[in-house]
Amino acid sequence: MEINLLDLGRRFRSEAGCIAYLRKEKESIGFTCRRCGSKKHYWNSRHISHDCKDCGHRLPLRVGTLLEGSKLPYRYWIFALYLMTMTKKGFSALELQRQLGHKRYEPIWAMMHKIRSLLGKAEQSKLIGDNVEMKNLVMTTIATTSKSQTSTNVLGEKQDSKKKREVRVIARVSEPHKPFKKQRRTTFKWVRFLVEKEEQQVVHLTFISPAARIAQRGILNARPFFLDTGFLRQFHPEDYERKLHWVVALSGNAKRIVNGIHHHVGEEYLQNYLDEFSYKTNHRNDGLESFSNVVKIAVSGNWWHNTRSLNGYTYSGPFPH
Template sequence: MNLLNFVAQYPDETSCRVKFKEYRDQQGVVCPHCGGTNHYWKKDKECYECKKCGKRQSLRANTVMHGSQLPFRYWFIAIHLLTSTKKSFSAAELQRQLGHKRYEPIWTLLHKLREIMGKRDEIYSLSGVIELDEGFFSTETPDDEKKKPLKRGRGSQKKSKVLVMAESQPVEGQTTKTGKPRQVGHIKMIVINDLKSATITSLVENNVTKESTIDSDDSTSYVKLKDIVKEHRPQVIPKEEIGKVLPWVHIAISNAKRMLLDIYHDIKPEYLQNYLNEFCYKFNRRYFGENLFDRLMIASVTYKNQFRQYNG
């Protein structure tokens, strides 16, 4: 929805609280004590009470807002901004727009939302023909590496390794509207510690269906992929041809890097995955339009978030 519609629909704290309860009731409330799914709503206490064991939980409990003291409207505004923009929204800018005194709670709010975006995408597996490659994203040098000489290339301490997979169905006899020989589906980006074959194989096995076909270069990191999918088609790819053979993986990497460079400064390696979660979540739902707000709201009431740490 656009900004005017959002303001009209959610003008105050009460309207946001009522709507959040509506979303939660639709998805069902589960008792964290006994697993019961039938609850009373205690209007005087503004909490749920399990019909089976009597355990009570607040409206925020066991959702993305678990433990948060920020107003409901802050969360609604953040979800609106994240889902209505193609790129992203920094915590510093959101803090300025909200007029909130402290940066840390706003930063944590956004990272909680990005984390549940990743959790939502984890339940889906990629299928069909899949492009696979690694990307190297610029991040801060870890504290324990700052005193060591800076390496160059793929092993640099200022680069974080990311496994990138994209559903990429060839279009026979023609090209797509963008002139590409393949039609892109869903993508996944996963931060990895190393490029060992065991690491790559395990992640592919957990995120790709067994009936899939994988196209990649001939890296030794991929030697065991043929054992876990229907077909693996490695090939020697000259550097100047990589964008033609694996077009959508490299478009995704390029667009994600551009988003990060345009909005953020000095991303810490431990938080890179959350930013990539947001990029993939929005890319995979690029045709949802105004429904994207509702989809993220549903995810927000479905997942309890454990992200509570702030380190800058």
């Protein structure tokens, strides 16, 4: 099922429609009272909350969801979730600010980064199997520096210091088959990007199935945890484009979109932008289901308490603000 912008505008024409939709999604998941543990509740339309029938504890609709701590209208969140999951190329925060007609840039920017972190959470639990292609991608970001460390150019103008970051690109492809006319040997299925830490010399790719067959582009520090049982193959540089077609193509697409749409990407936010690109690519044919699944995760009530991945590395605990 597909839904375009006109359908979205008709369906969520007011705040009441957005509240009703999020309320329905949250009630379909269910919740337990934080105070007494009861599962009985009723809807309080005056305070836009679910109130416990036993102890009267009030749980506002935003609390425990992706919207917690935000004062932006519900319609902003619905439209942002739709545009960031259903569009092919994506939007910058400045463009979304213009489309929503909001005065300030910072709240829209923060909202989009919260959504990007959620998209990364939605993809991190998947286990990659079958055939895997890997390569390293170098991307230029803006280094995190203080005002005193900001450099100047020959004209005396202040400029941001740039920094190159290594990104691990992992693509799942189909089983190779005999080549036919106008048909590629493999088809693309799934992709993931991991921004590497500078101090981490060995990356343990624990989300790759032990039975996966890996083909990579000469990555010296890639040591899968299943190296004793997995199949690891490296290609000569002359065969990169031909043998590793998908991972090379996806790396180029990601680099063009991140650099072309989102200018001056900070090094601490690079993983979020790549998570958005990965989700769009992996769910490009899902239609409305892609949007609906993200909304369910956003209102699930425990999305930040699970084991999360920050800047490509797993840790447990709440997601830092």
